[in-house]
Amino acid sequence: MNQAAGTRLAAWLNRLVDFAPVLIALLLALLVSSVLLVALNVDPLSAFGFMLEGAVGTENATAETLVKATPILFVAIGITIAFRGGMINIGGEGQMIAGALAGATIALVLGDVRVPADMAKTPGAFDLLIVTCSLVGGFLAGALYGGLAGFLKAYFGVNEILSTIMLNQIAVQMMNFLLNGVLLDPAEAGFNNIPKTARLVTAAQLPRLSLPLGDPWIFDRTRLHWGLVIAIALAVVIYIFLWRTSLGYRIRAVGENERASSYAGIHVKRQMMLSMFLAGGFAGLAGVVQVLGLQYRLQTDGSPAGFTASAGFNGIVAALFGGLNPIGAVPASAFFGGLLVGAQKMQREIGVPASLITAVNGLIVVFVVSSEIFIQQRSKRRVSLQETPPALADEPTTEEAG
Amino acid sequence: MGLDDIFTASVFASAIRLATPYIFAALGETFAQRSGVLNLGVDGIMLMGAFGGFYAVHLAQEAGVLAEPLGLLLGVLVALIVGGLMGLAMAFVSVTLKAKQGISGIGVYLFGLGLSELLFQQLVGTPKSVAGFPRISFPVLTDIPILGEIFFHHNLLVYVAFALVPISAFVLNRTTFGLMIRAVGQNPEAADAMGVSVARVRYATTTIGGMLAGLAGASLSIALINLFQQNLTAGQGFIAVALVYFGGWRPLTVAAGAMLFSFVNALQLQIKVIGADIPSEFAVMAPYVITIIALVFATKRQEQPTALTKPYERGE
Numbered sequence: 001m002n003q004a005a006g007t008r009l010a011a012w013l014n015r016l017v018d019f020a021p022v023l024i025a026l027l028l029a030l031l032v033s034s035v036l037l038v039a040l041n042v043d044p045l046s047a048f049g050f051m052l053e054g055a056v057g058t059e060n061a062t063a064e065t066l067v068k069a070t071p072i073l074f075v076a077i078g079i080t081i082a083f084r085g086g087m088i089n090i091g092g093e094g095q096m097i098a099g100a101l102a103g104a105t106i107a108l109v110l111g112d113v114r115v116p117a118d119m120a121k122t123p124g125a126f127d128l129l130i131v132t133c134s135l136v137g138g139f140l141a142g143a144l145y146g147g148l149a150g151f152l153k154a155y156f157g158v159n160e161i162l163s164t165i166m167l168n169q170i171a172v173q174m175m176n177f178l179l180n181g182v183l184l185d186p187a188e189a190g191f192n193n194i195p196k197t198a199r200l201v202t203a204a205q206l207p208r209l210s211l212p213l214g215d216p217w218i219f220d221r222t223r224l225h226w227g228l229v230i231a232i233a234l235a236v237v238i239y240i241f242l243w244r245t246s247l248g249y250r251i252r253a254v255g256e257n258e259r260a261s262s263y264a265g266i267h268v269k270r271q272m273m274l275s276m277f278l279a280g281g282f283a284g285l286a287g288v289v290q291v292l293g294l295q296y297r298l299q300t301d302g303s304p305a306g307f308t309a310s311a312g313f314n315g316i317v318a319a320l321f322g323g324l325n326p327i328g329a330v331p332a333s334a335f336f337g338g339l340l341v342g343a344q345k346m347q348r349e350i351g352v353p354a355s356l357i358t359a360v361n362g363l364i365v366v367f368v369v370s371s372e373i374f375i376q377q378r379s380k381r382r383v384s385l386q387e388t389p390p391a392l393a394d395e396p397t398t399e400e401a402g
Numbered sequence: 403m404g405l406d407d408i409f410t411a412s413v414f415a416s417a418i419r420l421a422t423p424y425i426f427a428a429l430g431e432t433f434a435q436r437s438g439v440l441n442l443g444v445d446g447i448m449l450m451g452a453f454g455g456f457y458a459v460h461l462a463q464e465a466g467v468l469a470e471p472l473g474l475l476l477g478v479l480v481a482l483i484v485g486g487l488m489g490l491a492m493a494f495v496s497v498t499l500k501a502k503q504g505i506s507g508i509g510v511y512l513f514g515l516g517l518s519e520l521l522f523q524q525l526v527g528t529p530k531s532v533a534g535f536p537r538i539s540f541p542v543l544t545d546i547p548i549l550g551e552i553f554f555h556h557n558l559l560v561y562v563a564f565a566l567v568p569i570s571a572f573v574l575n576r577t578t579f580g581l582m583i584r585a586v587g588q589n590p591e592a593a594d595a596m597g598v599s600v601a602r603v604r605y606a607t608t609t610i611g612g613m614l615a616g617l618a619g620a621s622l623s624i625a626l627i628n629l630f631q632q633n634l635t636a637g638q639g640f641i642a643v644a645l646v647y648f649g650g651w652r653p654l655t656v657a658a659g660a661m662l663f664s665f666v667n668a669l670q671l672q673i674k675v676i677g678a679d680i681p682s683e684f685a686v687m688a689p690y691v692i693t694i695i696a697l698v699f700a701t702k703r704q705e706q707p708t709a710l711t712k713p714y715e716r717g718e
Contacts, residue, residue, distance in 0.1 A: 036517075040524050088504040158697045161442060161504050162644045166690040169637060177683035304636070316508060353523040355632075358516025362446070365509030369501040 019323050021374070022332075025367030026321075033360050037352065047346050054345020055338035061345075063222030067294065069337030071096070071286035071308075073231040075315025076322060076329040077238050078146075078282025083324050084242060085275030086255035091149055091164025092283045092312025093304065094171035098145035099284020100307060101175060103138030104197055104291045104298040105183065110134070111201035127203040134204065134288055135230075142284015143277045145171065150276025154269035160276065168312070172304045179300060196299030206293035225293035231333075234282070235326040242326070251275050286311055310358075314340070317361045320368045336361070407676050413668045414552045418560060419626060420664035421657075423448070423618040423635075425563040427642035428649070428656045429570045430614025434489075435646055436574060437607040438587040438709035439496050442507025444615045445639025446514020447488045451616025453518040455481035456623035456630040457525060459532045474535055474624060478559075481620035482613045488514065489612015493605040500713035511639070519632045526630070534628035535559055559617075559625040566614075570653040583607055587707035590714040600714045615639065641693065648696050650705045659696070663689055 034044035056062045075092045082089035110130040119126045149167060152158040179195035188194060209224045210217040242248035253261040254271040262268045287308070291298050300306035318336050322328030339361075343354035427444050434441045441447075455477035462473030492510055495501045535557035543554040574580040585593035586603045594600050618639075623630045641663065649656030670685040 036520075040520075083505075090508060152694070152698060156698045158694070159647060162640070162647060162697060163694055165637065165640045166644065166694045169690045170687050173683040173687040177681055180683075181681075313508075313512065316505075317512070320505065353520050355516045355519035355523065359513050359520060360516070362509045362511065362513030362516060365512060366495055366501070366506050367509075369506045369509065370495050370499040372501065373499050 019328065021368050021371035022321055022323055022328075024371045024374075025364050028367045029360050029363045032363055033356065036356070036359070040352070042350060042352055047350060047352055050346040050349045051339070051342030053342070055342035057345075059218065060222050061341065063219050063224040065334065065338040065341045066228055067223050067225070067337070068309075068340050069333040070225075070227045070231055070293070071290050071311040072314045072318050072336055073228075073235065073329055073333035074286035074289060075283045075311055076318040076333050077231070077235055077326050078279035078286075079316050079319035080322070080324050080326050080329055081238065081242065081251065081282070082146075082275050082279035083319060084255045085251040085271060086258060087150065087153065087272060087275050087279070088161045089146060089149070089164055089276060089279045090161050090313075090316070091146060091167050091280065092286075092315050093308050093310070094164065094168035094312070095142040095146045095280040095283035096287035096290075096308045096312050097171040097175050098280070098287070099138035099142035100287030100291050100298050101178060101183075102141030102284070103134040103288025104200075106137040107131075107134040107200050107204035107292060108183075108197060111204045130204045131206060131292060134292055135285065138284045138288025138291075139281040140284070142287065143281030146280015146283065147273055147277035149280075150273035153276070154272045168304070172306075175298075175300060175307065176302055179298065183298070185297070194299060195302060197297045200292065200296045204292065205296055206289065223294060225289075227289035227293040230285075230289065232330055234285075235330050238326040247274075283312060283315070286315070314361065317365055320365055408669065408672055408678075410672070411548045411551045413672045414665075415555065416671065417661065417665040417668040418552065418564075419556060420667050421660045422560045422563045422621045422626065423638055424642050424645060424660035424664060425567065425657050426614045426618035426621060427639055428645040428660055429566055429653055430489075430611035430618070431643055431646045432570065432649075432651060432653055432656050433574070433583065433607040433614075434604075434611035435710055436587045436651055436707055437583045437604045438590065438707055438712060438714070439493070439604050439608045439611075440503040440507065440643075440711045441489070441492050441496075441510075441608055441611055441615075442504055442640075442643060443488070443492055443510025443514065444507075444611075444618075444642050445635050445637060446511035446518075447485050447492075447612050447615035448514075448619035448622075448635045448639045449518040449633070450488055450514045450619065451481035451485040452619030452623035452634050453522055453630050454484035454616065455620030456532060457521070459534070459624050460526065460530065463532055470533065477624045478617065478620055481616040481624075483616075485616015485619070486609050486613040489609040489615070490605070492612065493608035496608070496713065497601050497604045500715075503711045515633060518630075518634075522630055522632065529629055529631050531629040532624060534623075535625040557625045559621045563621065564657075567653055567657040574653060579606075584707075586714075587709050590709050590712075594714070594716060604714075615642075618642070641689075644693050644697060647706075648693065648700045650700065651707060652705075663693065666692055 037044040037047050054061060055065050075096065079089060079092065107130060110133060115126045119129070145167060149160045149163045152163050153160040176195060179197065183197045185196050185198040187198070188196060206225045206227055209226050209228060210220040210222075242252060250261070250266050251271050251274065253264070253266055254268050258268055261271070290307075298307065314336050318332040319329055321335065322330070322332035339357050340354070343357045346352050347354045427448060431441060431444055458480040459473050459477035462468040462476055463470070468476060488510065492507070495506045496503050537555050537557050540554045544550045546554070574583060582593065582598050582603050585596070585598060586600050590600045619635065622634055627634070645656055645659045645663065649659040666689045670688055673680055673685050674682050
């Protein structure tokens with residue numbers, strides 16, 4: 001083996017070690033939840049068996065897992081940017097709602113517009129326009145909502161954890177207000193039972209997704225939609241952005257060491273706002289994609305998680321579980337989607353409440369951040385052994401003076 | 403409808419009652435943060451304390467083995483223990499394992515949120531109420547018009563919470579333990595050089611913070627609302643953390659912030675009751691908007707413990 005290949009192999013192994021905390025966390029979480037189940041007089045093996053069956057046992061189950069994973073993945077990509085930039089964004093829930101409100105409004109308004117004559121000639125062109133406008137609008141609304149917390153942090157020193165938590169509550173109330181008022185489905189107005197918008201016209205809906213692998217196609221007749229494809233494509237884009245562009249490098253530099261970045265001439269405040277802006281935008285996409293791809297309307301039950309189903313929080317867990325890497329977030333989100341769908345099966349079959357998954361998510365977060373210490377000790381040893389700190393070895397060497 | 407429909411004695415009284423869980427939780431968090439530990443898991447710990455306290459009282463009252471006051475004290479004890487254990491776990495994660503505190507706190511929150519609901523559904527099932535701490539009637543005092551209703555007709559935990567405010571201030575500012583807490587949060591290297599164990603102090607404060615968070619939860623489930631349900635606290639623990647920033651890490655101002663916040667909340671409830679022409683969503687939203695605005699002005703001050711969220715590494 002030549003030396004270059006050897007170095008590359010070593011780099012790959014090093015990158016694998018980045019995921020070690022994740023595996024440790026997973027094993028520990030499995031262990032603790034088994035203990036919990038035993039304490040509740042439930043056989044852990046049968047509980048896990050039902051979860052697995054519920055998550056991937058049938059084609060429809062797998063599709064549901066991926067449907068659940070889609071908003072989680074969008075949020076996780078955003079959280080990855082924020083956490084890499086040193087911003088602890090807990091506002092995924094509120095940013096999702098902001099995106100969904102804006103996206104649903106755009107889709108409803110444009111859905112009522114008569115198709116312009118020159119567009120009517122190309123089938124699907126107007127549909128594409130509606131969907132694109134809604135997605136962009138949802139992104140921007142979430143981004144502005146997240147960016148607000150970034151702005152308050154950058155210029156007023158307001159802790160972003162606290163401001164995003166407050167903004168979550170505010171967004172829930174704003175949604176309840178709008179869904180009970182101007183956005184309320186006219187058909188619902190007399191009864192006023194469920195706060196929800198009118199149903200989107202077909203043109204404004206994201207198409208269903210099925211794969212041409214067999215007859216009938218795989219995932220035909222399931223709720224799987226194109227949102228998943230958009231999310232995975234954006235995960236790749238954001239990976240490239242964070243690790244292969246100088247702007248992404250600046251965001252990460254601020255996250256690693258604010259003071260050093262400032263001395264290096266990086267506009268720290270601008271990067272803070274930018275990472276929160278992008279994080280909010282991705283959460284906003286999660287919200288609007290739920291509306292356009294799955295529910296075909298914006299609806300809630302009035303409770304904080306009534307619309308989001310806590311995807312804004314689960315996205316944080318998936319981001320950490322994915323090693324704060326957008327590509328890693330893809331399998332991580334699928335895993336959590338599976339946990340959530342599988343837990344419903346477990347609840348139906350043996351009556352173990354699905355809230356077990358919330359507790360397990362919490363454990364995973366604690367274990368992932370706790371096991372980072374072992375990685376840090378390891379890289380410290382490496383630093384003392386080698387001349388160059390390996391953390392700098394794979395950075396782009398472009399000038400970072402901007 | 404005039405202002406005297408809104409600013410009634412019962413609004414002031416309910417502001418004082420509503421402040422109770424915030425005061426417990428925020429005082430506990432003040433201790434933790436003054437020593438340099440940001441415990442964001444307060445809400446999860448409150449939920450576990452709320453469930454633990456509720457379940458103990460529920461069992462005691464179902465079985466009828468304990469006299470009522472003893473059953474209630476047992477509930478408080480269980481909440482303190484559960485909260486203390488979770489605080490201890492948070493201390494282990496942040497002090498010994500040096501995990502990022504903002505994120506690990508969210509883990510503790512999710513854990514408490516999920517586990518309290520899981521245990522509730524498995525062990526209790528349907529929502530049940532318990533006979534909680536009764537309101538105390540003082541001779542003469544309770545009968546004073548207006549003031550009696552506002553100040554002298556609350557349950558025991560309300561008075562305990564308010565009594566803890568000056569006690570906490572005294573402990574932090576006038577005792578050796580308080581000096582150690584402040585030293586460890588402000589300058590851990592110097593404290594270490596003086597022979598103070600940074601780790602031990604932070605373990606102590608985070609555990610105390612957990613106990614008070616557990617008690618805050620119990621003050622909801624066995625004194626104010628007298629029942630447990632999924633996500634009973636609805637984010638009150640996060641507000642408590644915000645109040646610590648808002649109050650500049652000093653018990654008296656933290657408690658004042660808690661009073662202000664609950665007063666806005668009580669007004670909001672009253673506005674709903676009298677059916678004022680304000681959408682209820684905006685009324686519910688108001689305290690959160692005010693908290694953000696307050697944080698904008700509060701965090702300009704340079705009072706934050708310098709070592710907050712920073713794990714202590716001994717230079718060797």
